Amino acid sequence: MTLREINSKMVEATVLPGQRLFSQRGAMLAYKGEVSFTPNIQGGQGGVMSMIGRRVANEATPLMSVEGSGTVLFGHGGHHVHVINLTGDTLYVEADRLLAFEGTLQQGTMFMGSQGGVMGMVRGQVTGQGLFTTTLKGHGAVAVMAHGGVFELPITPQRPVHVDPQAYVAHHGDVRNKLSTALGWRDMVGRGSGEAFQLELSGSGAVYVQASEEKL
Numbered sequence: 001m002t003l004r005e006i007n008s009k010m011v012e013a014t015v016l017p018g019q020r021l022f023s024q025r026g027a028m029l030a031y032k033g034e035v036s037f038t039p040n041i042q043g044g045q046g047g048v049m050s051m052i053g054r055r056v057a058n059e060a061t062p063l064m065s066v067e068g069s070g071t072v073l074f075g076h077g078g079h080h081v082h083v084i085n086l087t088g089d090t091l092y093v094e095a096d097r098l099l100a101f102e103g104t105l106q107q108g109t110m111f112m113g114s115q116g117g118v119m120g121m122v123r124g125q126v127t128g129q130g131l132f133t134t135t136l137k138g139h140g141a142v143a144v145m146a147h148g149g150v151f152e153l154p155i156t157p158q159r160p161v162h163v164d165p166q167a168y169v170a171h172h173g174d175v176r177n178k179l180s181t182a183l184g185w186r187d188m189v190g191r192g193s194g195e196a197f198q199l200e201l202s203g204s205g206a207v208y209v210q211a212s213e214e215k216l
Contacts, residue, residue, distance in 0.1 A: 002102050003083050003141040010075040011083060011143045013100060017069050020103035024076055025062040027099055033070015040065045061095040065103075074100050074143065079216065082150035082208065083143050086172065089205070090137040093144055093170035096216055102140030110135050144170055148211030160202035166213040173205015 002021065006012050013021055015035050028037060040063045066072060075081065081099055084091060092110065101107075110133055136142055144150070146169050153161050155175055162180070171177070180200045201207050 003100060003143050005081060005083050006073065008080050008149060009078060010073050011081050011100065013066065013072045013074060015066055015068050015070050015072060019067075021066040021072075021100055022063045022103060022107075023066055023072075023074055023100035024098060025064045027074045027076040028066075029073040029075050031070055031072040033068065035066060035068040035070045035072055038065045038067070061098060063098075066100075076145060077216075079145035080147065080149045080210070081143050081145055082169075083141055084170070084172070084208070085141050086136065086139060088139055089172050089174075090135050091142055091170055091172040092133050092135055093142070095134040097144045097146065097169060098134065099143040099145050101136055101142040104140040105136040105138045105142065108135040108137065109133070144208070145216060146208075146210035146212075147214045147216070150208050150210055153207050153209060155201050155203060155205050155207060157202070157204060160200055161207055162198040162200050163207060163209055164213055165197055165199045166215060167209050167211075168199055169208040169210050171201055171205060171207040173203065175201050175203040175205040175207070177201045 002016075002019070003011050003013050010029065013023075015021060015033070022040060025039060076099055079099075086105065150169055153163075155161050155171075155173065165179070178200050180198050
């Protein structure tokens with residue numbers, strides 16, 4: 001494992017010769033060994049066309065490449081961190097939540113309407129997450145940021161999970177997501193529960209939920 005949690009707000013990365021990490025620019029806290037940090041003008045993996053796609057989609061968080069031999073501590077803004085290990089599947093996460101990820105993972109961008117149809121687009125607007133999201137696919141570790149810590153909820157075919165859109169952090173697996181509503185007359189007159197919208201995730205995989213309804 002290249003990335004591991006040191007405490008709730010810092011991760012340690014082991015940097016090995018011939019291997020590369022990506023991290024959010026300026027997130028290095030301390031390091032040991034011979035390690036170099038280079039601004040990544042392509043904003044991660046996938047080449048120039050992928051970079052253009054991420055910028056058009058507003059999913060181009062400034063990143064830096066980390067190479068050499070040693071260990072590096074990462075953290076950013078005092079946010080809580082959580083390490084997710086991917087074993088061949090795809091993680092869906094907003095670009096500004098990425099703290100660091102291994103260079104073995106293939107980075108891409110996905111249109112929200114392709115996973116959830118029209119409601120996927122509506123979800124992007126309601127949650128303020130926009131119409132696109134970042135994807136990381138393959139084998140490797142990802143460190144994501146959140147408010148108040150992260151809890152992993154498994155999703156099984158018989159048990160979909162409903163999440164407050166503001167508490168959603170990321171998900172992976174063979175999962176469909178859609179925005180569900182529970183608007184009633186009480187919501188119309190301002191006497192509702194305050195939980196009018198939920199994000200419904202169904203299929204097989206896991207969703208990561210933060211302990212807050214505050215966005216980064």
